Amino acid sequence: MNRTEFIFATAIILFVAFCLGWFANWLVNRFIRVSSSDMGELDRMAQELHEAEETRDQAITYLQQREAELTNQLSQTEAELAATMDGLREARQEAEHMRAHLERSEQG
Numbered sequence: 001m002n003r004t005e006f007i008f009a010t011a012i013i014l015f016v017a018f019c020l021g022w023f024a025n026w027l028v029n030r031f032i033r034v035s036s037s038d039m040g041e042l043d044r045m046a047q048e049l050h051e052a053e054e055t056r057d058q059a060i061t062y063l064q065q066r067e068a069e070l071t072n073q074l075s076q077t078e079a080e081l082a083a084t085m086d087g088l089r090e091a092r093q094e095a096e097h098m099r100a101h102l103e104r105s106e107q108g
Helices: 003-032 036-107
Strands: none
Touching: none
């Protein structure tokens, strides 16, 4: 094989390699290309996801506020219950004291 044939064979091999690379690039781009309808759907889905996250955040905030209100109400109710129990205990002691006093005066 002389020099001209070698150059010609090398050129043909490089041209075939170029054609195969170009065809592979075209094939890959054809399969991974995103259509405008797909982009519109992706945008819509992203917007819906954003709205869902905002709704979730609002629900979490509402639940935290409601939990704080209920905890406060529970604390107040427990304090009122403790005060009522103390008052009832004092009333029982006073009633027992009065009963004992009445029994002593009936005996005397």
